[in-house]
Amino acid sequence: MFKLSEKILLLCVGEAGDTVQFAEYIQKNVQLYKMRNGYELSPSAAANFTRKNLADYLRSRTPYHVNLLLAGYDDTDGPGLYYMDYLSSLAKAPFAAHGYGAYLTLSILDRYYRPDLSRDEAVDLLKKCVEELNKRFILNLPSFTVRLIDKEGIHDLEKLTLGAK
Amino acid sequence: MTVQRPFRLAHGTTTLGFIFQGGVIAAADTRASAGGLVACPAVHKITPMHSHLVVTSSGSGADCMLWERILIREIRLYQLRHGHRLSIRATAKLLSSMLHPFKGTEMCVALTLCGWDKSGPKLIYVCSDGARLQGDVFSVGSGSPYAYGVLDRELRWSLSKGEAISLAREAVFRATHRDAYSGNNVDLFHITAQGWSQRKREDLKEEYYRDKEKKGKKKNDKLK
Numbered sequence: 001m002f003k004l005s006e007k008i009l010l011l012c013v014g015e016a017g018d019t020v021q022f023a024e025y026i027q028k029n030v031q032l033y034k035m036r037n038g039y040e041l042s043p044s045a046a047a048n049f050t051r052k053n054l055a056d057y058l059r060s061r062t063p064y065h066v067n068l069l070l071a072g073y074d075d076t077d078g079p080g081l082y083y084m085d086y087l088s089s090l091a092k093a094p095f096a097a098h099g100y101g102a103y104l105t106l107s108i109l110d111r112y113y114r115p116d117l118s119r120d121e122a123v124d125l126l127k128k129c130v131e132e133l134n135k136r137f138i139l140n141l142p143s144f145t146v147r148l149i150d151k152e153g154i155h156d157l158e159k160l161t162l163g164a165k
Numbered sequence: 166m167t168v169q170r171p172f173r174l175a176h177g178t179t180t181l182g183f184i185f186q187g188g189v190i191a192a193a194d195t196r197a198s199a200g201g202l203v204a205c206p207a208v209h210k211i212t213p214m215h216s217h218l219v220v221t222s223s224g225s226g227a228d229c230m231l232w233e234r235i236l237i238r239e240i241r242l243y244q245l246r247h248g249h250r251l252s253i254r255a256t257a258k259l260l261s262s263m264l265h266p267f268k269g270t271e272m273c274v275a276l277t278l279c280g281w282d283k284s285g286p287k288l289i290y291v292c293s294d295g296a297r298l299q300g301d302v303f304s305v306g307s308g309s310p311y312a313y314g315v316l317d318r319e320l321r322w323s324l325s326k327g328e329a330i331s332l333a334r335e336a337v338f339r340a341t342h343r344d345a346y347s348g349n350n351v352d353l354f355h356i357t358a359q360g361w362s363q364r365k366r367e368d369l370k371e372e373y374y375r376d377k378e379k380k381g382k383k384k385n386d387k388l389k
Contacts, residue, residue, distance in 0.1 A: 016295055022264065
């Protein structure tokens with residue numbers, strides 16, 4: 001998870017090395033925008049900036065093999081989640097997942113997600129997803145970091161360690 | 166355009182490093198293999214960079230030697246230009262940035278930086294794929310699974326210096342036994358706030374016979 005600004009987080013998975021290099025490049029550029037212009041990029045602008053970079057590198061000799069989720073809170077538009085993959089597609093979505101875990105969790109999110117979930121209900125939904133992974137996913141994933149973004153900024157919630165013995 | 170090679174690149178290794186209350190231990194075997202041939206039985210896989218940093222190497226021997234040399238040069242230049250030493254995290258990031266242009270080529274370098282700086286003991290793994298990971302224990306190379314098996318059983322923060330050294334030796338020994346591409350001797354370094362110190366290189370063949378004798382005695386004791 002990379003903190004792009006006070007209210008934007010970038011989650012980045014994929015090839016070793018590419019993840020950190022690309023995410024840090026985006027992170028530093030978003031911070032540079034703030035220094036130059038005096039205000040921060042909106043989540044939508046940051047997502048499109050990220051996608052453009054991914055697209056530019058895609059047909060170069062050194063494409064970045066990374067899958068991204070950009071989560072942010074815009075003071076005018078409210079919370080937003082942007083799904084990007086290594087082929088530089090971009091989609092705004094109410095919920096999203098990358099990786100093999102997505103096969104197991106997306107249907108749970110489809111079934112139980114509502115736009116008017118409370119914070120506790122949302123964490124419970126996340127717990128449902130993690131429980132499913134602990135049951136059916138071949139890899140043991142003992143611990144998940146959880147963060148929440150709202151109008152006050154980024155908050156660290158309690159780690160989910162449902163898989164640890 | 167790829168050039169045909171006359172032999173396989175040197176790749177097999179067991180190296181390990183871990184942090185404990187008494188500092189950082191770095192240990193490695195000394196065999197360089199090229200395919201099925203033992204190209205050299207007495208290689209130095211742990212190289213000191215400065216008084217408080219050593220680096221263990223695995224992957225292609227030639228690539229590691231080159232990049233260690235380049236890194237030593239770069240951190241010395243930084244020290245001369247800026248008047249203070251680079252932190253180990255910064256050294257790792259510098260190395261990672263230097264390796265990045267070669268990602269996707271056949272260059273194969275997997276180094277662990279083991280050292281002590283202002284923020285205490287540090288252990289950072291850097292490889293030519295671009296990964297850069299800080300941790301408390303790393304083992305790299307073809308023999309690493311065997312080393313992890315031994316390390317994960319006994320490793321604790323509260324080990325004494327003697328116990329830690331003996332654990333590292335044991336882990337490398339067991340790995341060299343099972344892994345054909347690791348063997349010959351074991352090198353051991355101990356890094357503290359005062360700097361690194363090196364143990365005398367030990368031949369693992371002798372360790373093997375000692376261990377065999379111990380097992381034989383145990384067996385006889387059991388039979389009695």
